[in-house]
Amino acid sequence: MGDYKRTDLGGLTVGRGIHALSLSKVFKESGVQIYKGVFVGENPNFEGPCILGKPPRGKNEGELETHIGNNCLIRPFTTIYAGNVIGDSFETGQGCSIREGNLIGNNVRIGTLAVLEFGNNIGNNVRIHTGCFLEMVTVEDNVFIGPNVIFTDDPHPPCPRYKECVGGAVVKAFARIGANSTILPGVVIGRNALIGAGSVVTKDVPDNTVVAGNPARFIKYLDDLKCFKNFFEKPYSNYREDRDG
Numbered sequence: 131m132g133d134y135k136r137t138d139l140g141g142l143t144v145g146r147g148i149h150a151l152s153l154s155k156v157f158k159e160s161g162v163q164i165y166k167g168v169f170v171g172e173n174p175n176f177e178g179p180c181i182l183g184k185p186p187r188g189k190n191e192g193e194l195e196t197h198i199g200n201n202c203l204i205r206p207f208t209t210i211y212a213g214n215v216i217g218d219s220f221e222t223g224q225g226c227s228i229r230e231g232n233l234i235g236n237n238v239r240i241g242t243l244a245v246l247e248f249g250n251n252i253g254n255n256v257r258i259h260t261g262c263f264l265e266m267v268t269v270e271d272n273v274f275i276g277p278n279v280i281f282t283d284d285p286h287p288p289c290p291r292y293k294e295c296v297g298g299a300v301v302k303a304f305a306r307i308g309a310n311s312t313i314l315p316g317v318v319i320g321r322n323a324l325i326g327a328g329s330v331v332t333k334d335v336p337d338n339t340v341v342a343g344n345p346a347r348f349i350k351y352l353d354d355l356k357c358f359k360n361f362f363e364k365p366y367s368n369y370r371e372d373r374d375g
């Protein structure tokens with residue numbers, strides 16, 4: 131993550147919207163609970179009640195650091211565990227849970243009630259919509275993940291060694307995943323691919339293709355999509371240059 135002016139909040143319970151970290155303006159009754167080892171950039175906005183830097187099971191307070199860049203907006207009932215590194219302009223919806231060991235880029239938005247379990251690696255400009263579940267997933271830049279998309283990472287649950295097994299999916303840059311899809315462990319979703327709503331993705335998806343159904347199958351190329359209203363020459367045509375690169 132880039133350099134930013136960090137302030138150690140030092141385990142304080144601080145007030146709603148502590149803009150510019152003027153701790154003299156802190157209101158203790160707000161319900162924003164910040165554990166030791168939390169560092170944030172400029173202009174944070176924490177809407178209480180929320181919890182930042184909670185030590186995961188087996189760790190003591192302050193043992194793992196938590197870094198959040200500039201201009202974050204953390205909405206009520208979000209819990210961010212200790213041991214995360216998060217970029218600038220991070221935004222959560224209400225009731226998000228973010229476990230330890232996530233690496234999150236800039237301009238990432240996590241929707242209401244979404245859950246990031248441990249070990250996700252998320253790029254820049256990523257939207258993870260309401261109610262999603264991700265664990266050990268790699269998400270490249272400019273990916274859109276629709277509502278209630280579930281990523282799985284244990285092929286034969288509950289396996290005691292699943293973390294060493296197939297692992298989570300990889301979602302390549304500019305891919306979009308339709309609502310209510312389920313992505314099976316270790317699948318690679320190609321660059322600029324589109325997953326239809328309600329799909330179960332059981333195997334790798336080639337770049338620039340549209341797949342849908344259970345199991346998800348090729349239905350067309352992205353270039354074959356039509357904009358029903360003719361607002362655009364083609365859906366996603368603004369990404370063509372990137373796609374060719």
Ligand SMILES: CC(C)(COP(=O)(O)OP(=O)(O)OC[C@H]1O[C@@H](n2cnc3c(N)ncnc32)[C@H](O)[C@@H]1OP(=O)(O)O)[C@@H](O)C(=O)NCCC(=O)NCCS
Nearest residue numbers: 276277307308309324325326327328340342343349355356
């Ligand atoms: C995948 C998608 C983009 C395809 O749109 P499209 O190009 O207009 O699709 P078409 O109407 O040409 O459908 C082609 C075929 O695929 C089928 N199909 C389309 N979407 C499907 C889906 N999600 N699941 C299963 N089959 C699907 C159609 O029934 C059709 O089958 P047929 O040829 O047997 O009649 C669209 O259906 C979709 O799912 N979009 C994602 C919506 C979403 O989740 N948005 C999230 C943000 S709110």
